[in-house]
Amino acid sequence: MITKRIIPCLDVKDGRVVKGVNFLGLADVSSPVKLAQFYSENGADELVFYDITASAEGRALFTDILCEVAKTIFIPLTVGGGINTVADFDRVLKCGADKVSVNSGAIRNPDLIYEAARRYGSQCVVLSVDAKRVDGQFRVFAKGGREDTGMDAIEWIKRGVASGAGEIVLNSIDTDGVKKGFDLEMLEAVCKVVDVPVIASGGAGCKQDFVTLFQTLPSVDAGLAASIFHFGEVSICDLKKTLQENGIETRMLQSKEGF
Amino acid sequence: MIAIVDYGVGNLFSLESSFRFIGEDVTVTSDPDVIRRADRVILPGVGAFEDAARKLRQSGLDRVVIEQANSGKPLLGICLGMQMLFEKSYEYGEHEGLGLIKGTIQPIRDVIPADYKVPHIGWNALFFGKEKSPLFRYLNEGDYVYFVHSFYGADCADSVIATTEYGATLTAAVASKNVYGTQFHPEKSGEVGLSILRAFCEM
Numbered sequence: 450m451i452t453k454r455i456i457p458c459l460d461v462k463d464g465r466v467v468k469g470v471n472f473l474g475l476a477d478v479s480s481p482v483k484l485a486q487f488y489s490e491n492g493a494d495e496l497v498f499y500d501i502t503a504s505a506e507g508r509a510l511f512t513d514i515l516c517e518v519a520k521t522i523f524i525p526l527t528v529g530g531g532i533n534t535v536a537d538f539d540r541v542l543k544c545g546a547d548k549v550s551v552n553s554g555a556i557r558n559p560d561l562i563y564e565a566a567r568r569y570g571s572q573c574v575v576l577s578v579d580a581k582r583v584d585g586q587f588r589v590f591a592k593g594g595r596e597d598t599g600m601d602a603i604e605w606i607k608r609g610v611a612s613g614a615g616e617i618v619l620n621s622i623d624t625d626g627v628k629k630g631f632d633l634e635m636l637e638a639v640c641k642v643v644d645v646p647v648i649a650s651g652g653a654g655c656k657q658d659f660v661t662l663f664q665t666l667p668s669v670d671a672g673l674a675a676s677i678f679h680f681g682e683v684s685i686c687d688l689k690k691t692l693q694e695n696g697i698e699t700r701m702l703q704s705k706e707g708f
Numbered sequence: 709m710i711a712i713v714d715y716g717v718g719n720l721f722s723l724e725s726s727f728r729f730i731g732e733d734v735t736v737t738s739d740p741d742v743i744r745r746a747d748r749v750i751l752p753g754v755g756a757f758e759d760a761a762r763k764l765r766q767s768g769l770d771r772v773v774i775e776q777a778n779s780g781k782p783l784l785g786i787c788l789g790m791q792m793l794f795e796k797s798y799e800y801g802e803h804e805g806l807g808l809i810k811g812t813i814q815p816i817r818d819v820i821p822a823d824y825k826v827p828h829i830g831w832n833a834l835f836f837g838k839e840k841s842p843l844f845r846y847l848n849e850g851d852y853v854y855f856v857h858s859f860y861g862a863d864c865a866d867s868v869i870a871t872t873e874y875g876a877t878l879t880a881a882v883a884s885k886n887v888y889g890t891q892f893h894p895e896k897s898g899e900v901g902l903s904i905l906r907a908f909c910e911m
Contacts (some may be wrong), residue, residue, distance in 0.1 A: 450873055451830045453853065489898065494831055504797050520725045524898050525854060545721040547896065572827055572856045615827070646829055649862040670830065700852040702899075 452700045453663050453692065454494040454671035455685055456648065457678040459484060461530075462501045464510040466679075483654065484557065485518045488678070492685040492702050497550070500530035501593075512544050519545020524655065529577055533557065538565050542573070550575040550618060553591045556598055571645075576614035578602055580635060581622035587635055592626025594622045603638055610643045617643060618673060620650040628654025628677070631662045636669055646670035653677055656691045663697045710734045710909065711746035715767045718754035723786070726895040730906050740772045748909065749776050753788030757799040757813065757859070760788055769911060770806060771844030778809050782911045783887045790882065790889030792861065799859050808887045816857070820875035827858040832872045832892075834880055841869035841883055843890075846903035853880070853890075853897040853904075860891065886911075 458473045460467050465479040485496055498518070500511045508531060519526060528541040529550030538549050549569075555561050555576060566574045579594045580587045580602035587602035606617055621632030621640050640647050649662055650673040659672050677683045689699040710727055712720055714736045727734035735742060743749060751773055753760050764770045777783045785793045794805045797813035805813070817826050831852040836844060855872070861879035870881040872892075881890045888908065894901035 451828065451832045451855075454830055516721075519722055521724065521729065523726050523729070523895055523901055525896050542719050542723065544727065545719075547722070572754075573828065616829070644825055646825060670825075 450698050452494070452698045453669075454648075455492070455659070455688060455699065456497055456527075457488050457493050457497045457658040457685070458497040458499060458650075458673050458675045460499045460501050460512065460675065461511055463504075463507045464514055465500065471707060481514050482517050482521065485522045488685065489522045489524050492689055492700070494671070494700055495525040496522070497527045497529065498546075499550075500528070502531070504516050515541060515544040515546060516668055527575060529575070532561075534561070535564050535568060538569060538573075542569065548573050548575050548616070550577045551614075552577040552579065553593075555609065556589065556591050556600075559608070562608050562609055562612040562614050564652040566615070571613045571615035575608065575616045575618055575648075576609040577618040577620065578606060578609075579620045579622055582635075588636065590622060594620075594625075599655065602635075603642055604637055610645055614645065616646045616648065618648045618650055621652060624652030625650075630654065631672070633662070633665050636662075636666055640668040641650055642668060648673050650674070653683075656683055656688050659688060660692060660695045660697065663692065664695065709746050710748045710750060711743045712736045712750045712752060712899075713743060713769055713773060714738045715760075715764045715769050717763055717788075718752060720752055723750065723752055726902060727907055727909075730902055730909070732905075732909050735738065738767060738769065740769065740885050742765060743772050743776060744768070744848050748782045748784070748911070749773065751785040751792065753786070753792060755788065757788065757791060757797040757805075757840060757866035758801065758803050761792060761797075761803055761805065764792065774806055774808065777806075782908065784908050785889040786895070787857065787893055790891055793882070793887060793889050794861060794864070797859065802876045809861070809864060809867050809882050809884050809889060811867065811882075812862050813859050814862040816860050816874070816878065817877075819860075819878075824875040827856055828874050828878070829856050829902045831894065831897075832855070832874060832880075833856075834870045834872060836870055837868070841881070841888075843869065843881065843883065843888055843907050845907050847900060851900045853892040853894065853900055855880075855892045857891055861889075863902070 527548040528546040533554035589600040624632040650672040653674040867882040
């Protein structure tokens with residue numbers, strides 16, 4: 450059976466991981482290469498790198514670092530942030546990314562999804578959506594959740610999948626940072642309308658939140674989180690053991706787990 | 709030296725890096741002479757079968773790959789590269805493959821329950837059947853590897869060396885003498901994947 454995926458997300462600015470990281474025994478905690486290695490060795494099923502750099506220099510640095518990561522880490526890598534054109538896809542794919550996530554760039558130019566899917570295949574195009582409840586509707590927000598686009602999130606996601614998006618990352622702004630669990634209501638609404646993998650993001654505070662997510666919504670394929678992994682509140686190895694004990698299949702690292 | 713056949717399909721960065729990481733001398737090449745000089749040959753591939761098969765044929769490298777396989781040199785097809793080793797693919801029409809593995813490529817959709825998603829994306833477990841292929845000498849049954857595909861190898865019972873379960877039993881890897889193929893991506897399957905590449909390099 451295919452396993453549920455656990456995905457840590459790293460925000461990278463000017464070549465360093467931001468948001469702070471707090472690991473025991475890891476000296477240079479802001480090095481994307483070292484963190485990627487740490488997560489890979491500890492059971493992450495995939496890694497997401499978001500480039501939150503604003504400058505061209507920062508962007509060049511980001512692609513250099515991506516190359517470094519892809520030379521030593523052999524699990525799927527997804528890259529997002531600053532993806533506005535097919536040329537941006539090309540830039541990060543050449544550095545070893547496997548999937549590219551689009552958000553504001555696709556809102557500005559919805560054809561980007563279609564063009565990229567036609568060129569690189571749907572499996573390569575991830576549509577990332579920041580959504581929030583407004584007037585009884587799930588509304589799409591742009592620019593890192595700062596700008597209400599007025600678009601209905603469910604309609605936008607349906608349109609994205611029809612254009613060729615092969616995977617959806619749904620980040621609920623309502624639950625993000627609250628640490629009281631994923632936004633099950635919003636996720637269910639999305640799972641009902643798409644047949645591509647859905648990745649839940651925003652709200653994980655403890656291991657039980659992932660158990661609840663996958664037990665309540667078996668059609669969700671993966672859980673993504675940042676700070677709870679970075680600050681060591683939840684270790685991926687432990688999380689996977691807990692999921693396994695609750696009947697949710699995950700990829701266990703057999704050599705490390707000793708069975 | 710390992711030659712990764714470059715016929716203009718897909719991104720070979722990770723594949724090349726993975727061999728380099730395990731200490732192998734590797735070259736990405738479209739030069740027939742380099743492929744002939746290599747000790748082992750890798751046939752990669754992503755995207756659509758028809759497009760990839762056409763590019764391989766236009767480059768003339770299809771004949772080189774067949775000639776090298778027939779000479780007894782270890783050959784490994786990965787993902788779409790594995791599918792191209794088969795006789796025929798029924799991915800949107802009917803297309804000729806290289807015919808190095810007996811069998812056809814068929815849609816997963818035809819054999820799995822309706823509530824299973826296509827493509828089959830993610831980590832899934834390998835099962836080896838009665839005998840373990842030398843390609844998996846460092847693996848345990850049930851080890852996980854990374855899949856991304858919508859079509860699978862069918863009618864190839866004699867060549868199957870690993871399967872995976874996704875609402876149906878799907879071909880995960882095939883072998884016929886010196887010709888090997890994996891539907892999954894060893895270069896994206898962590899330590900388990902690297903150990904498969906290592907085993908291939910020891911053949």
